[in-house]
Amino acid sequence: MVVITISHGRHWYRQRHLRRIPGPPSQSFVFKGNLQQIFSLQGWDFHKRMVQRYGRVVKIWGFFGDAQLHIADSKALYNVLIKDQDIFEETDAFIEANKLFFGPGLLGTLGDLHRRQRKLLVPIFSANHMRYMTPIFYKITHQLEDVLRIKLANGPQEVDMKEWMTRVALEIIGQSGLGYSFETLDESKSNQYAIAVKMLFPAFGGIPVLRKLLPYLCNLGTPSLRRFAVRFLPSKSVQLLIKATNTMDEMSRNIFYEKKAALKKGDDSVVHQIGEGRDIMSILMRSNLNGDEKDRMPDYELLGQMSTLVFSAMDTTSAALSRIFLLLSLNPEVQDKLRQEIVDARKEYGGDMDYDDLNALPYLEAICRETLRAYPPINQAPRIARRDTILPLRSPIKGSDGSTINEVYVPKNTTVIIGIRTLNTDPLIWGPDAAEWKPERWLSPLPESVTNARIPGVYSNMLTFLGGGRACIGFKFSQMEIKIILSLLIPSFRFSTTEKKTDWLMGIVAFPVVLGSTKPSMPLILTPIEA
Structure with missing residues (x-):
């Protein structure tokens, strides 16, 4: 226990500069930090307010004052997902859970073993x-x-x-x-x-x-x-x-x-x-x-x-x-x-x-x-820095001490949460209607703000399917x-809503429920269309 305490103290000291990055106050020093808010099934409003108030790089609190970073800056995420992908790996909890459930498949392996399988x-x-x-x-x-x-x-x-x-x-x-x-x-x-x-x-x-x-x-x-x-x-x-x-x-x-x-x-x-x-x-x-x-x-x-x-x-x-x-x-x-x-x-x-x-x-x-x-079905993805590194920022941020931060030194064992939906709906990239569902935006050339953002995803200027290895x-x-x-289904049936209101819970994968329930369900009225 003494070894763990000393190790934690050293890690806490090496993260001292991260504390000047703006972020929400901790709910509890020992057990919660902000993790309960970040991973809440009803966390949509918290995420929205967090980004609106603190920006694309936010400091959040983990257990025992552990400083973590929620990142939706495209330049920083290029380093996380592509340039320094060997530094920013899946967390130990993620790997061990997948090994436990599925065995040593793609989701439960790292490094050379993962690359060989892929x-x-x-x-x-x-x-x-x-x-x-x-x-x-x-x-x-x-x-x-x-x-x-x-x-x-x-x-x-x-x-x-x-x-x-x-x-x-x-x-x-x-x-x-x-x-x-x-x-x-x-x-x-x-x-x-x-x-x-x-x-x-x-x-x-x-x-x-x-x-x-x-x-x-x-x-x-x-x-x-x-x-x-x-x-x-x-x-x-x-x-x-x-x-x-x-x-x-x-x-x-x-x-x-x-x-x-x-x-x-x-x-x-x-x-x-x-x-x-x-x-x-x-x-x-x-x-x-x-x-x-x-x-x-x-x-x-x-x-x-x-x-x-x-x-x-x-x-x-x-x-x-x-x-x-x-x-x-x-x-x-x-x-x-x-x-x-x-x-x-x-x-x-x-x-x-x-x-x-x-x-x-x-x-x-x-x-x-x-x-x-x-x-996106998955709204965020955690990574952990396996060694010290520096993340450059596309958009500088203001520290709590008034300083301008153009890059962030990330100490070993610091958790980084990739803000998938946050980046996908960034108004500076997609425009003031970024949070709205508008299929027509894809029927004309995308604005330069999208192409210039250089989002490091494998699919259509977004992070929905992540990027890198x-x-x-x-x-x-x-x-x-x-x-x-x-x-096949759209020409065969007309889909309309029922009186039951559908809510969406965040989860690891977002899922629909009838408002007030936690059981996955999405009732719709289907009307057959004659061929």
Whole structure:
């Protein structure tokens, strides 16, 4: 304990210059700081007020007076995400949690190991491979369309679109990612893997203190001792997590070894599996076998990718789709304009459009971009400095002592929170209407303030999918999934709001609820449209 105290005191002293950076007052020196406000499910107003009052670089307080930085300055974030990405890594809590849930997949590894895994996965998520996967996306979305038409056989009805977007996103990543069907579009069937994946975030959210202690707890004793000890923790959330991770691990192993056996038998066996051998895991396993020996992943790393893929593709995409359907319900003139564009295009191409034709629809593209800009599913992302460094600023800030700060010295072990939505909606970049949802802004050239900002993201001048070596590897997959679902459901149904007001909770991934509830849900009225 003395060592920890001395270490903390040294860290506190090395951060002394950060205290002159403006920021909100601490709620509590010992346990809270500002973290409860920053990560609150209802944190939208706090974030808005914080940026309006303190600017793009804000000092916030962590535990025991730990100074952290909330950053939405594009030049500083270029260093965090690209130039100095080897310095600013994922936090220990993030890595240990993902290793615990998914194994050593992309979300649970750092450094050379992460780069080696990513090297094998990047080609599978290329635009060329997306072209091969679109038939799987269409097949599943047509099944969803049929299910909804049956539900609406007697006319307009209230439908929980969040529930169905989660179901379809899970089935799409199941078939196109794992070559496995979760059968989530059949309400009469339940799948334990699907149930486990959906309970993971809610259960993890129920243990805020243990989340902070994970980096320390994961290094105590042997793995077998930790597994034995955790069973006796008197926490419902912990027991749900154990159940979920055990279920995911067992089913991932079954899917993996069945696929591996088919690959050994030859291409004929693989083609007869779901996905016909074009799914991500089949291609990854083939690439792994044929790759250089030094770059190959052992079986436990390949297994780690499976649950990582499912989890990453389900919540974020279903949240983005839910947001789009809600916005279209609130803006019927936009919905009608989009419907007309899709109907005209489907007539021109004779039905389902291929990858390139779908990407050529300007209004569909504008709606997707604007939603992902104004309402990114993930609003912030923490990083930690693994060694001392300096962050230059695009916009100087005024210190609490009146000094002008053009760059910030960041000591080792300082946490930096990337303000994704804050930068995406910065009025100095996007204009005074930056916080408004306006798809039309993408139908004309972007202002110079956007292009000159040099936002270090992989997607369309925004940070929604982050940037650098830990950018979202599946952003093309997500975009294509969203567009195919919209291209089939918008011409088939008219979406409108109900009397129930929808609220959005921040969470790790933002999610909709009926006002006053915390259960993910977004009821809309669906009216069938005759073909």
